[in-house]
Amino acid sequence: MRRDDQLSATFAALADPTRRAILARLAEGEATVGELAEPFDLTLPAVSKHVKVLAQAGLVEQGRQAQWRPCRLRPEPLRDVLTWMEQYREFLGQSLDRLDDYLRGLQEGERQ
Template sequence: MDQLSNVFAALADPTRRAILARLAEGEATVNELAEPFPISLQAVSKHLKVLERAGLITRGRAAQWRPCHLEAGPLRDVAEWMRLYRRFWDERYQRLDDYLRELRAEDTAKEKHDERED
């Protein structure tokens, strides 16, 4: 599996996204990361391994304390990939805006025409 696919697979799980959101605030231990979740430490560790394989986190080695740290580089790659599709949607929204302007202009013209007939 390529790196971008690994990142998307890791981001597919809401628990992993929540872990990343917490790590965006700063380093944390496995115990600290596990606190808000009703799952075992072992389950949290499995989530961390997925995030680590995707390159989204690293784990330090400070004696007994192994803090997890967010690695934002892969998220930048996702944003870069998504930028291609943003242009697509921007063009679609622009066409929708143009269409809505046409409809409003037609409604305004019809209202003026109806007023003249009264």
């Protein structure tokens, strides 16, 4: 898969809050689909579909240990997102600095 295609797949998978919550849980360690489903008001098949989307994006992999199929986080696609975002760090920093200066100016104007 090309890097741009991988980024698109990663961002598409991250677009859903349930999938982001699943990734946050997997950042703590391996879990089965049943364990991942516990905090949600979703059926096991619905959670399995979310896990499948995450797996297709390369964010999750499922092992096989007897009948237990633990899911684990794969960080590589997230590193690619971070690398992609790095090119905008300077722009974002400058924008936030300008916003901070503007807000300080407003506060100083209110004090006078």
